[in-house]
Amino acid sequence: MAKVVYNQDINEAVLKDKKIAIIGYGSQGHAHALNLKESGFDVVVGLRKGKSWDQAVEDGVDVKSVAEAAKEADVIMILLPDEYQPKVYNESIKDHLEEGNALVFAHGFNVHFNQIQPPENVDVFLVAPKGPGHLVRRTFEEGAGVPALYGIYQDYTGKAKDIALAYAKGVGAGRAGILQTTFQEETETDLFGEQAVLCGGATSLVKAGFETLVEAGYQPEVAYFECLHELKLIVDLLYEGGLENMRYSISDTAQWGDFVSGPRVIDAGTKARMKDVLTDIQTGKFAKEWLLENQANRPQFTAINNAENNHLIEKVGKELRDLMPFVKQRKMAKKEVASNDNN
Numbered sequence: 001m002a003k004v005v006y007n008q009d010i011n012e013a014v015l016k017d018k019k020i021a022i023i024g025y026g027s028q029g030h031a032h033a034l035n036l037k038e039s040g041f042d043v044v045v046g047l048r049k050g051k052s053w054d055q056a057v058e059d060g061v062d063v064k065s066v067a068e069a070a071k072e073a074d075v076i077m078i079l080l081p082d083e084y085q086p087k088v089y090n091e092s093i094k095d096h097l098e099e100g101n102a103l104v105f106a107h108g109f110n111v112h113f114n115q116i117q118p119p120e121n122v123d124v125f126l127v128a129p130k131g132p133g134h135l136v137r138r139t140f141e142e143g144a145g146v147p148a149l150y151g152i153y154q155d156y157t158g159k160a161k162d163i164a165l166a167y168a169k170g171v172g173a174g175r176a177g178i179l180q181t182t183f184q185e186e187t188e189t190d191l192f193g194e195q196a197v198l199c200g201g202a203t204s205l206v207k208a209g210f211e212t213l214v215e216a217g218y219q220p221e222v223a224y225f226e227c228l229h230e231l232k233l234i235v236d237l238l239y240e241g242g243l244e245n246m247r248y249s250i251s252d253t254a255q256w257g258d259f260v261s262g263p264r265v266i267d268a269g270t271k272a273r274m275k276d277v278l279t280d281i282q283t284g285k286f287a288k289e290w291l292l293e294n295q296a297n298r299p300q301f302t303a304i305n306n307a308e309n310n311h312l313i314e315k316v317g318k319e320l321r322d323l324m325p326f327v328k329q330r331k332m333a334k335k336e337v338a339s340n341d342n343n
């Protein structure tokens with residue numbers, strides 16, 4: 001089994017006398033800044049003036065321009081959207097890196113795909129939580145944590161690993177488990193996971209199931225509960241105890257259906273297409289297309305996003321969720337930020 005590191009294995013003293021700049025205050029940024037601050041670290045947030053700036057001030061964190069924050073910090077964590085990182089790095093961070101500083105990422109994309117080339121005299125590592133930033137924050141507040149990967153790209157000071165582990169402990173990952181990786185492994189597995197399983201795979205599966213039922217004449221509300229709402233409850237059981245635990249809780253009829261019909265839906269063809277997706281990630285094809293899409297001001301991203309937001313499942317879901325006050329929607333802010341950036 002791979003070595004998994006926990007809080008008791010980590011001495012955070014190596015990071016306690018350093019200033020940490022968190023660049024960006026979105027999904028990951030607000031979670032890292034607040035968790036690190038509450039773990040007793042010296043944190044400054046680097047931002048442009050705007051919505052996030054106002055939120056960070058309201059949350060009581062020290063906020064400065066990106067350049068000022070980068071200049072005064074020893075450890076600079078870049079938590080901007082991947083597609084904007086190279087520009088901000090070149091304009092406001094690069095010139096403020098001092099010998100022995102640490103340049104940190106939560107995803108290896110820009111270093112692995114050669115969009116950011118750090119100088120040789122700094123540490124470069126990643127601390128990548130394996131979960132959405134809003135849950136990194138929420139679980140921390142609940143006394144738990146989200147697991148994280150750390151990976152060292154460049155160890156100039158000889159202390160990169162100790163600093164990375166102390167950082168991971170500060171955001172709460174040491175309560176759940178921290179694993180070593182490389183920039184290549186983190187980048188490729190993270191992109192694959194979000195495309196094939198967690199985001200692309202899951203949304204496509206949910207929509208296909210919903211559409212199949214609605215097109216067969218069943219009520220959209222019934223289809224919504226069956227294919228989307230209940231998925232969370234099933235995934236909770238998978239999260240808590242794996243496949244066997246989920247199957248323990250469902251009926252034997254459902255379990256038999258799982259065995260005989262699941263592989264008819266997700267079959268060898270699906271796996272072959274997953275391999276194609278992985279190949280496009282490994283060869284840099286996906287990265288190149290995403291970078292070019294951004295250079296063109298996201299024409300396809302915008303068109304698809306608009307169509308997805310108008311899907312019947314979204315309309316039905318909103319109406320049903322409004323009638324379930326215990327289902328709280330906590331995070332539209334991030335996507336509003338993203339669409340503002342496109343305007």
Ligand SMILES: NC(=O)C1=CN([C@@H]2O[C@H](COP(=O)(O)OP(=O)(O)OC[C@H]3O[C@@H](n4cnc5c(N)ncnc54)[C@H](OP(=O)(O)O)[C@@H]3O)[C@@H](O)[C@H]2O)C=CC1
Pocket residue numbers: 023024025026027028029046047048049050051052053066078079080081082084088106107128129130131132133134334337338
């Ligand atoms: N989302 C997640 O849960 C995960 C993300 N990651 C990685 O973490 C990194 C951050 O992702 P994520 O948290 O989703 O990012 P977000 O999209 O949530 O980041 C938005 C933040 O970046 C700020 N920002 C955007 N452009 C600029 C700019 N030009 N100058 C200054 N600030 C800017 C926004 O400020 P404003 O309000 O001014 O627009 C906002 O604070 C990425 O590398 C991602 O791959 C890794 C694991 C999970």
Ligand SMILES: CC[C@](O)(C(C)=O)C(=O)O
Pocket residue numbers: 129130131132133190193194198199
């Ligand atoms: C699953 C999507 C993710 O990789 C994440 C939350 O871990 C992301 O890039 O947002």
Ligand SMILES: [Mg+2]
Pocket residue numbers: 129130131190194
């Ligand atoms: Mg991820």
Ligand SMILES: [Mg+2]
Pocket residue numbers: 107190191194
């Ligand atoms: Mg990701």
